[in-house]
Amino acid sequence: MPPLSMPSIPQSAEPAASRHAAPVAKNRRGLETRERVLAVTRGLISAHGYAEVTLDQISAEAGVAKSSLLWHFGSKEMLLAEAATSLFRQIGEELGAEPHHGRTAARRLENSFDRVADYLTANPEAKGVVLALLFSGSVPASVREEIRRGWDSHVQDLVAALSAPGRPLPAPMARLMIATIHGCYCHWYASDRSEPIAAFLAPARELFADWLRSRDR
Template identity: 25%
Template sequence: MGNKEDLLAAARACVYERGFAATTARDIANAAGVSLAAIGYHFGSKERLLTEALTAESGREIGDALDERIKAASKDGRSPAEAFPLVWNDIAEVFARNRQMLVASVENVIRIHRTPSEAAHMSGLLAEAVSELADLVAQSHPELSDDQARAIARLYFALLNGLALQWITEPEGELPSGDELAVAIAALASRS
């Protein structure tokens, strides 16, 4: 790995071990075996390094798991409505495999909220994530219009974040199943 990759890995390790508040730039640089100046050179600030480190990890672990679920659920010509519950059934298993990262991500959201430049950066990253998710939904269900695929992607993104936060708060609690969520959406749709 190069210095940039070493810094990303070290930032994640430090946050997982110490939390955001207790992690210093020096901790990260020491763990990566690089100078403090390397953080500024590669990322501009410790805050940007932390955002990039967790966003990359979240995308790789949670995002890839959601992508796999969407692809698997749409096999055999299932409609979006038929695929929906399959995407969300047992999602807690994905969260359990990524507990440290999810907790760190929640801490990061609070930190970002208080840092306007990071909030603007994260807004762009979130828009990109939804756009990529919409592309995947459209590929998985070519019968959907672009607007429909984007709306489903936004729903999936909101559900993912909401269910993850609920799971972090109460890991032993019961999340709604994909089947229950599908019943709720069908009930809402039938009332329109």
């Protein structure tokens, strides 16, 4: 009897895990590259001011071709908008990751103001970039829409972080908090910035914290 021969396995019949590993790894690398580009852009904005940042600078420092930057972000303005709003997205993600157990809404609010102060101290032009793009008549509508989505996301993050059981934070109050932070930032940036921004945010922080404490009594 001739020996049994094992059927040959086509090279394409790889295990499912192997077939899916390459796209997953590629997607992860793409996300890492995107975050690196945003981080480089934020650094250049802080060092030179948003008006002086060029795609050539970002391309050189991030190690990403200029054509790739345009393919992924569409324009310099959109890249700048995403770089600036990504800071506040990170704040929202960190707030959402915090355990609510054992912390009152007022205490979580105070912590959120601390984080905003830290981020703006480290990246003083970030919010200025957003405001400048928002009010520039030459900026495409798509960039303003990206900023609007970012602000809507900030509102949702605050509502989620500061709501108490049975006492959801009203969205208009979250919008008021964000508007107040914008105003404090503008006042701080227009000054000589010799005082820390936390000093400009402190009255608003106490005002909203007192409101939350009175609501939760």
